Amino acid sequence: MLRALLALASLLLLLSAEKAYADKQTKFGVTLGLGEAYGLGLARVSFGSFDLSIEPRLLSAGTRLWKGSTYAGFGGGFHLQTLAPGWYGLIGYEWRPIRVMGVIFEMNGSSTFQGHASAFATVGVTVGW
């Protein structure tokens, strides 16, 4: 009985993963990523392909485009300390073993019109449906 339940659970997990890859774009998602010294480096709320993020330097809004499990994004924002307007670009990979949760690896760079320039890499967890 226990084995049957485990098999059923595994099957559901696999099916949900397949569905996750087939239907990559989540309707709503939250992503948290590690930053320098393993502190919080990224917080992102996603509505479809629209992202609203707080990164180490930038409060930003933009869009991501997907190709399978990889994605690239671009958008605009404001520097957190000076409020200078700027833009960012990112590339990333998402591994989603189950429908509602995935692991991301992302490289993200930004610049402002007042000369701030920085980039970071993050590993994080995304939860979405």
Place this chain on the structure above:
Amino acid sequence: MNKINFPILFSTALLGITLLPRSAYAWHVGTGFSTLSDGRAIPAVTGGVGLGKWSLTGMAAGVRTTAYYANAYQTNLLYQDEWGKFWFGELVVGFGGGVYYGSKGVYTETDASGELSGIDRNSDFQIGPAFRVAFKPSKALYIGVEYLLGINTGSLGWGWPNTGLGSIGVEF
């Protein structure tokens, strides 16, 4: 052993790239602000040539005042792909690796007449993964970012020395 003269090396490499046949390759040239002068609006230049799916890019930035100087040179080799329709334009994405070299010097002493003297020099070398993301609102214009994340012992603490720039430019 002679020291490598990075400004001459970089200029020669850029000159070499410009000698490639223009019609066969995609080019981009831009300007923006680099990590060298983070927080100050000191322009840096960037450029690149597309060799099929690959792109060889470069960045140079520098500043000199009466109290200090700083220079930075970076070159990346990126696998570049058109990512697709994005807003009212297209998104171009590149991923690969690169190298960075930077040097700086700061005057640390004042002589009897009050002039700055005694310079403290140091240099910085980074190697690691690099990426470029450029949004093209039209065929000829782009706005993007290009950065290298250096790999060193600090990476164990998830600290990635980041070098590069955000830039605006033209593609042809």
